[in-house]
Amino acid sequence: MLIAISTVLFTACKKDPSSAPDFDENNLAPLSVEFDNIAGGRTLTFNNTDVPYTNAKGEPFTLSLLQYYISNIKVTTISGKEYTVKQDDSYFLIKGSDKSTRFAKIKVPEGDYSKLTFVLGVDSLRSTMPIDKRTGVLDPASGSNMYWGWNSGYIFFKMEGNSSVITDDQQGDPSGKKQFKYHIGGFGGYSSSTINNIKTITLDLSNAGIAKVRKDRQSNIHLFVDVLKVFNGSNSFSIKEHPNVMFSEYSVSIGKNLSEMFKHDHTEN
Amino acid sequence: MKTKYFKYIFLVCLFVYACKKSDDVQEKAVLFLGFQKPKNFPEPVYNLANNPITKAGFELGRTLFYDPRLSRDNTISCGSCHIQSSAFTHHGHDVSHGIDDRLGIRNSPPIMNLAWSKAFMWGGGIYDLDLQPIAPITTHEEMDENLENVLHKLRAIPTYRNQFKEAFGSDEISTAHLMKALSQFMLMCISSNAKYDKVIRNEGNISFSTIEQEGYQIFKDKCASCHTEPLFTDGTFRNNGLAPNAINDKGLYTATLLDKDLYKFKVPSLRNLKYTAPYMHDGRFLNLDAVLDHYVGQVQDTPNLDPILKKQTSRGINLSNDQKTKLLAFLNTLNDEDFIHNKALAEQ
Numbered sequence: 001m002l003i004a005i006s007t008v009l010f011t012a013c014k015k016d017p018s019s020a021p022d023f024d025e026n027n028l029a030p031l032s033v034e035f036d037n038i039a040g041g042r043t044l045t046f047n048n049t050d051v052p053y054t055n056a057k058g059e060p061f062t063l064s065l066l067q068y069y070i071s072n073i074k075v076t077t078i079s080g081k082e083y084t085v086k087q088d089d090s091y092f093l094i095k096g097s098d099k100s101t102r103f104a105k106i107k108v109p110e111g112d113y114s115k116l117t118f119v120l121g122v123d124s125l126r127s128t129m130p131i132d133k134r135t136g137v138l139d140p141a142s143g144s145n146m147y148w149g150w151n152s153g154y155i156f157f158k159m160e161g162n163s164s165v166i167t168d169d170q171q172g173d174p175s176g177k178k179q180f181k182y183h184i185g186g187f188g189g190y191s192s193s194t195i196n197n198i199k200t201i202t203l204d205l206s207n208a209g210i211a212k213v214r215k216d217r218q219s220n221i222h223l224f225v226d227v228l229k230v231f232n233g234s235n236s237f238s239i240k241e242h243p244n245v246m247f248s249e250y251s252v253s254i255g256k257n258l259s260e261m262f263k264h265d266h267t268e269n
Numbered sequence: 270m271k272t273k274y275f276k277y278i279f280l281v282c283l284f285v286y287a288c289k290k291s292d293d294v295q296e297k298a299v300l301f302l303g304f305q306k307p308k309n310f311p312e313p314v315y316n317l318a319n320n321p322i323t324k325a326g327f328e329l330g331r332t333l334f335y336d337p338r339l340s341r342d343n344t345i346s347c348g349s350c351h352i353q354s355s356a357f358t359h360h361g362h363d364v365s366h367g368i369d370d371r372l373g374i375r376n377s378p379p380i381m382n383l384a385w386s387k388a389f390m391w392g393g394g395i396y397d398l399d400l401q402p403i404a405p406i407t408t409h410e411e412m413d414e415n416l417e418n419v420l421h422k423l424r425a426i427p428t429y430r431n432q433f434k435e436a437f438g439s440d441e442i443s444t445a446h447l448m449k450a451l452s453q454f455m456l457m458c459i460s461s462n463a464k465y466d467k468v469i470r471n472e473g474n475i476s477f478s479t480i481e482q483e484g485y486q487i488f489k490d491k492c493a494s495c496h497t498e499p500l501f502t503d504g505t506f507r508n509n510g511l512a513p514n515a516i517n518d519k520g521l522y523t524a525t526l527l528d529k530d531l532y533k534f535k536v537p538s539l540r541n542l543k544y545t546a547p548y549m550h551d552g553r554f555l556n557l558d559a560v561l562d563h564y565v566g567q568v569q570d571t572p573n574l575d576p577i578l579k580k581q582t583s584r585g586i587n588l589s590n591d592q593k594t595k596l597l598a599f600l601n602t603l604n605d606e607d608f609i610h611n612k613a614l615a616e617q
Contacts, residue, residue: 128396128397131397131399131449132319132445134445135443139443139444140400140403140444141417141419141420141444142417143415147403149400149403149404149407149408150394150395150404150524151394151524152394152395152396152397152400152403189525190396191388191396192525192527193527194525194526194527247524247526248526
């Protein structure tokens with residue numbers, strides 16, 4: 001009897017239904033993806049000059065700015081059903097300095113999701129749309145300075161900071177501030193084929209926890225975004241050698257590193 | 270009796286005044302004809318359906334074009350470097366002269382027939398007129414302002430709110446409305462009333478003189494492959510063999526990073542040359558004689574030199590002095606006085 005009552009109580013308390021609901025594209029529920037910026041084994045702090053970060057080349061550095069676009073979010077259920085978030089609701093600007101921007105809040109059908117796909121940057125279609133479609137975080141007047149006016153297009157990823165290894169000459173920072181600037185963009189061009197730094201990232205959620213999306217709760221896929229990977233990814237580079245990278249061939253090399261920044265840490269269901 | 274009389278006069282006056290006012294309004298409404306494609310021009314490239322030109326939108330665009338609030342310290346307007354009397358270029362300046370006396374790297378191009386342009390700027394990079402103003406507004410050497418500040422300044426001015434409402438049905442001063450209004454003004458900067466146009470359209474018995482006619486033939490033989498009629502540009506980017514300048518401006522390459530685009534610049538129109546000196550992307554040639562001298566004997570064999578300029582045994586275009594004179598006579602028929610003096614395009 002006691003066991004029976006306990007079981008009933010336990011079942012009642014348990015929020016998690018054992019089976020996933022039917023996949024219905026009209027039955028949408030909230031899901032968030034959290035972009036938690038870190039620096040290797042440390043949390044992200046700006047201008048921490050007392051104890052700076054160090055990259056794989058042994059160069060000390062601090063950060064003063066970190067911003068990037070996340071767009072075109074897609075999720076896949078355990079059984080392989082895909083759902084792409086409505087285009088107009090799928091553009092997010094994550095700002096390292098503003099914690100409130102770290103969540104990409106979306107709506108997807110109730111279900112159990114084991115795969116997350118998103119784009120780091122802004123897809124080429126949206127990058128060439130008329131001015132009326134460029135609202136919210138895509139508004140060139142949004143104040144985030146993530147748009148190149150001279151070469152129409154969004155800056156997908158922007159990271160700036162300082163490093164004592166930067167020289168004071170033309171190759172480094174002639175202002176003497178020892179600043180580095182990485183402004184990575186390039187959607188492939190309007191007419192001819194130009195550099196493309198749009199990165200599609202797919203993460204398997206099955207090891208660190210699938211997302212159980214239900215109407216009565218807020219599932220949160222918690223990602224770690226490691227800024228050290230910008231320097232230490234498979235195309236590892238030296239700040240001293242490349243203190244300023246914007247619209248250039250070298251940005252493609254760094255772009256490869258950017259796609260390695262994202263790691264699924266856990267899911268809060 | 271007397272008061273009645275006065276009342277009567279007053280009523281008549283009121284009536285006359287009311288009529289007068291409505292006549293004025295009517296007259297103005299008739300004067301604004303909207304966007305009209307010149308008969309000898311092709312269909313525009315700009316998508317007018319997405320931004321139909323209205324009187325209110327055009328006038329708002331004109332006000333914005335001449336408003337120095339678009340610059341950081343409210344000193345420089347679009348019209349500062351795009352002066353109507355110089356066919357909307359910066360006469361006498363090799364490169365544009367912007368805020369804080371800063372100098373740019375390129376010659377201010379004319380705001381002219383942009384509805385037929387599929388790419389903007391000497392070095393490309395911009396392919397939508399509605400996105401173009403962002404470049405000069407935010408460029409350090411030009412207006413050095415940011416868009417959010419511009420919007421902030423405009424929103425604080427009640428007359429602007431009214432003008433935006435009239436133009437777009439909402440007093441929301443957004444990026445899209447700002448850009449579309451500026452486009453409406455720029456699209457109306459149509460130059461199509463030069464002597465050449467009147468001859469081509471058979472207007473009013475106007476014809477080329479003998480020397481102009483001969484010059485026209487020389488133009489067709491030697492210039493028209495890039496400076497295509499009736500816009501006198503084919504809108505492409507080409508390397509015309511200018512020696513790279515001191516800053517080694519790489520032109521279109523800067524925006525595409527493709528080797529095939531190295532030293533290519535947008536082919537400029539040959540309309541209104543009388544008003545638009547100096548010439549070339551960096552304003553290096555002060556007069557047309559210098560331009561022709563370049564084509565005749567100074568073309569450099571730099572990467573991507575246009576194949577058309579390599580056809581002769583000696584590089585460039587073969588022109589005798591006599592041919593030059595005739596060609597210049599023809600080019601003179603491309604100057605459009607109406608455009609320079611069109612009051613509707615001037616600061617009000």
